[in-house]
Amino acid sequence: MSIDELRENLYFFIELAISEARKTRSLAITRDVIKILQTQIKIEIEIAKLQRKENKNNLDRLNEILNNILDD
Numbered sequence: 001m002s003i004d005e006l007r008e009n010l011y012f013f014i015e016l017a018i019s020e021a022r023k024t025r026s027l028a029i030t031r032d033v034i035k036i037l038q039t040q041i042k043i044e045i046e047i048a049k050l051q052r053k054e055n056k057n058n059l060d061r062l063n064e065i066l067n068n069i070l071d072d
Contacts, residue, residue, distance in 0.1 A: 003050050010043045 017036045 003047055006043050006047045006050070010040055010047070013037075013040045013043070 013036050017033050017040075020033050020036070
């Protein structure tokens with residue numbers, strides 16, 4: 001799953017939480033809304049992990065290129 005797909009899922013859950021709150025016309029946070037928010041947080045954590053991994057891979061590749069230049 002790509003970062004964009006994870007973000008789309010995140011926004012879907014945000015909209016779902018808002019919709020649920022509007023249906024109940026209550027400011028009380030229901031268990032379902034709490035579960036949705038927890039899922040949202042898990043998705044955001046996965047996005048952050050993927051971005052860190054991508055950044056590390058890019059830095060490793062750049063370092064390899066620079067080492068090759070120095071070796072030549």
